[in-house]
Amino acid sequence: MAKQYRVLRKVASVPFVAGSFATLDLPRDYDYEAIFMRINGSVTVSTGYTAVRAEAPTQLVQRAEVIADGKNNIFSAPFWFASNANYGRSLLQNGARVLTGPSAATAATYAVEGIGAIDLMTQDSVRPKDSNFRSSGLSLFQLRLTFGQTGDLFTGSGASAPSGTIYVDVFVQQLVEIADANGAVTTPIALKKVSFQEIALTSSNANQEVRLPAGNFIRSAVIRTDGAVTAGEPSTAVLNNLQLTAGVDVRMNLGGANLRAKNNADYGFIPSGYYIADVCSKGEAAINLTDLWDVTGAAEPKVIVDVNGSSTTKMQVVVTEYIMGA
Secondary structure, X not given: OOEEEEEEEEEEEEEOOOOOEEEEEOOOOOEEEEEEEEEEEEXXXXXXXXXXXXXXXXXXXXXXXXEEOOOEEEEEEOHXXXXXXXXXXXXXXXXXXXXXXXXXXXXXXXXXXXXXXXXOOOOOEOOHHHHOEEOOOOOOEEEEEEEOOHHHHEEOOOXXXXXXXXXXXXXXXXXXXXXXOOOOOOOOOEEEEEEEEEEXXXXXXXXXXXXXXXXXXXXXXXXEEEOOOOOOOEOOOOEEEEEEEEOOEEEEEEEHHHHHHHHHHHHOOOOOOEEXXXXXXXXXXXXXXXXXXXXXXXXXXXXXXXXXOOOOOEEXXXXXEEEEOO
């Protein structure tokens, strides 16, 4: 039987530069379980804003992407998905120190911190290592961070943008497989892939469609709605109903309030404006990859939502799918 052990190591501490991006080379050796990101530093407000945004400081990293061989994007999502919406780890529900935003919006210097995990393993499954990402043999493996603005942490507008000394620490958790006496090691059976899309909801629509990736196996669509009251702020006043469908195959059809009720029953506390449409969830019980939604033969799997729209309303959809091995 093959043996294994874990390695945790720091990759880099990346300085935050507003409105820019940073690309990091990740080690190409062992199997990846998770890539961790930690926003840390301080923000100085010179002229006051109206309020601190609910998800601060996630706005500092607008998107994180994990790219293999320069072309295969296996993770692409905003920082909030890796922190607030990381339901597989139940970070908020377990009382973790996930987000520390500025304590006020008045002129002062504030410490900020945000902890996010890009899980390539299926950490809440019966056998998490089934979707570990094998990095050996890659010619290139990178993490790309797209930065927002320091003013994105607040609502309202100050006379000048806040300044800050902020870093994003990146560290990784890997699994090392040691061959058995016959030279054999276990092989992951699935590749976990996360993708992201954003839609403007300029008007109300009882049948707003969002196409999902076809050809693989879908686990979940995490929905975040915002802007019903304050532009950019998450809101539960947008989503009325949600369906997961592929033709006559309807895997979920729930009102927004009922879906959030199920999320609370499955995971505990869920932030305002977040909806987790997960076809595998079983409360506290570990999930099985055999319960994934098979859309390998589906032409158009979709999320169909009934929404209240406005000029400032948006919906973001983060889809987790699995590509199964032969």
